[in-house]
Amino acid sequence: MKLLMHIGTHKTATTTFQKLCTDHRNLLSTHGINFPNYNDWDQHSYAAWTVQRREISEVRLFLTSIYTDSQKSGCKVTLLSGEDFENFLVDLHLAKEFTEIALEVGFEDVEWVVVKRDALDYLKSIYAEHSLTGVVLDYQVMANSILTCGYMSTIGPNYNYKFVFDIKKYAQFFKKHVTTKLRVVSFENFIAGFVGKEILSDYLPAENIDVLQSYANSMQNLNISRSQRVIEIHYSMSFLGIGYSTLAYDSNKAIIDGMAMHRLKRNTQLLSSIEQAFAKKFY
Structure with missing residues (x-):
């Protein structure tokens, strides 16, 4: 068998x-x-x-x-x-x-x-x-590990x-x-x-x-994509240690939106250079 x-x-x-x-x-x-x-x-x-x-x-x-x-x-x-x-x-x-x-x-x-x-x-x-x-992940840190080792690691509640x-x-x-x-x-x-x-x-x-x-x-798509803005809002709230909820977001909207916008702008620049590095490494 x-x-x-x-x-x-x-x-x-x-x-x-x-x-x-x-x-x-x-x-x-x-x-x-x-x-x-x-x-x-x-x-x-x-x-x-x-x-x-x-x-x-x-x-x-x-x-x-x-x-x-x-x-x-x-x-x-x-x-x-x-x-x-x-x-x-x-x-x-x-x-x-x-x-x-x-x-x-x-x-x-x-x-x-x-x-x-x-x-x-x-x-x-x-x-x-x-x-x-x-x-809280960072594209630059992720890419450095991937380009150096060929893989990256994260931790979860049940598994590394x-x-x-x-x-x-x-x-x-x-x-x-x-x-x-x-x-x-x-x-x-x-x-x-x-x-x-x-x-x-x-x-x-x-x-x-x-x-x-x-x-x-x-069949319907079982994993629905979220907007980049929503993704960065979640990351910003995790960084601040205030797990996501509508109430928590509304109470800290100014600082969360500011952090999310900063991450979005930075990611746009990072992904361009990462794409070039990946193209040389993996294709």
Whole structure:
């Protein structure tokens, strides 16, 4: 039995892909693909959290459970999807340990698929998303880390994140130290037709691909973009330590708007130079 690992990365329509798979579990199972529903997890990044926290017994329990579930269902492929597995591209010891446990509990093979996004678009998406987390990010600091290391890190309430930009470099290390069975898919190819078609078409007949295509066409965007001004208002309020609320904003409007405007102007200048630096580094 194969364990197929979909690594988002972050902001590459992973949530949409997970909803599509969740809503079509029976269809996937009919054709030998188990998309596990474990402890009511809405996706599988929690497994990455347990690995990072060194809760190895929980990792083993999870992998044993989904292996047994796939066996009972007669499935030959178990598909896991999680943005937070992106860390494994850098934390090779965790990826190797996860793989070894998967093989120990019964999986015969572990394959990985990672989705790669345009570097500048990826930077902007991460920046926008984290304006809601209470962390205050700075484009210049982010870019310096990315250009130096090929990735950047942030912290969250449950996980320490690593966002990988130099996929080519880290994929080579992954293939050398973990497994050669890693496929890199561009974001454009991953969403072509419908989100995840690039993966699922390897396992499903054409008529089922058409079913998923029709469903995908009816889906709404699950992550709505916010304006740059709103993003900077959130960052300014986080910097001031006054979590976002309409009342807090109205009570401090002058200083918050001033900070937000300053950040907007600065970002316009920074992004121009960052775009040039990324073009030299990643293209």
